[in-house]
Amino acid sequence: MLRFRALLTAAALLASAGIALVHHESQAQFTYFYSAAPAAGGGTGNCAGTGPIAFSNAQCSGGSCATSWITGNASDSWSYTASGSNRLLLVDVVVFDILPASVSALTYNGVSLTKLDSIIDTLESTAQNTETWYLIAPATGANTLAITLNNVPSYWQWGASSYTGVNQTTPFDTHTANQNNSASTTFSQNRTVPGGGSCWLRAMAWQRTGSATSAGAGTTKRTGDTVSSGWGAFDSGGVVGSGTQTLNFTAGSSTTWPGGTIATLRPAP
Secondary structure, three states: OOOHHHHHHHHHHHHHHHOEEHHHHOOOEEOOEEEEEEOOOOOOOOOOOOOOOOEEEEEOOOOOOOOOEEEOOEEEEEEEEOOOOOEEEEEEEEEEEOOOOOEEEHHHHOOOOOOEEEEEOOOOEEEEEEEEEEEEEEEEEEOOOOOOEEEOOEEEEEEEEEOEOOOOOEEEEEEEEEEOOOOOOEEEEEEEOOOOOOOEEEEEEOOOOOOEEEEEEOOOOEEEOOOOOOEEEOOOOOOOOOOEEEEEEEEOOOOOOEEEEEOOOOOOO
C-alpha cells in the first residue's frame, strides 16, 4: 500500500511537471514497466484522425544489411530520402559486444533525432543494445543520415524507415521496449490500441538464431538483417483495430531471448 501511494505521489509530481507515466502492462512472454514518455513522443491520445498513415521508404546500413555487419568503427553515414506530408522518420540500431556501445549522436540533415526506447540484453555472454530513435517532419529529399556510437563495438547495424500521414504533435500513442523470457521459433509484441480506427503498429524485433527474422501473421517486414543474429523493422501494414493488437515474428530456429521495441503510430488529425 505504501509503495502504491508513493507511485501515485510520484505520478502526480511528474504530471505537474508535464511528464506522463506510460503504463506498460504485464504479458505472458514479456515483462513491461513504467517509464517517463518523451515530451514529443508520449501522450495518451486516441486513433482518430484523417491520416492516412502510409509506409514511405526503408533502408539499411547504406543499402543492404545482406552484405555484412559494421566492424572496426563507431560511426557511419549514408543518404536517405524522405518524402510526402506529415512525415515521421524512425531509426533502429542494434549493437553486439560484451559491453555494448550506445548511440551518442544521430542526425538527419544535421537535425538530431530523439530516442524513443532502448533495451540491453544481458542474458547472454555477448550483450546486445537495441535502440529506436525518431524525427518528426524530417527534411524532404535526399539528405545525410549520420550516426556515432560512444565506442567501437564488435559489430553493429542500423536501418531507417519513414511514414507519412502521422500526427506531427504526438506521433505515438504508447511505446515500450521488451525482451522474451523463453526461447521459441516464433515470438510477438503487442500494444493496447485505443479507438478511432486509424492507428498503425510499428516494431523493431531481434533474435539470435544465426538467421533472419521474418514477418508472421498480420505483420510486414520493411528492412533488416538477412545475415545472422536477425533483426528487422516491421509494421502492421495498415490500420489496426482497438484493444490488444499484435505483431508476429518468425525465426529460422529456436530463438534465444528475443525482444525489441514497439509503438502505436497515431494518424494526423
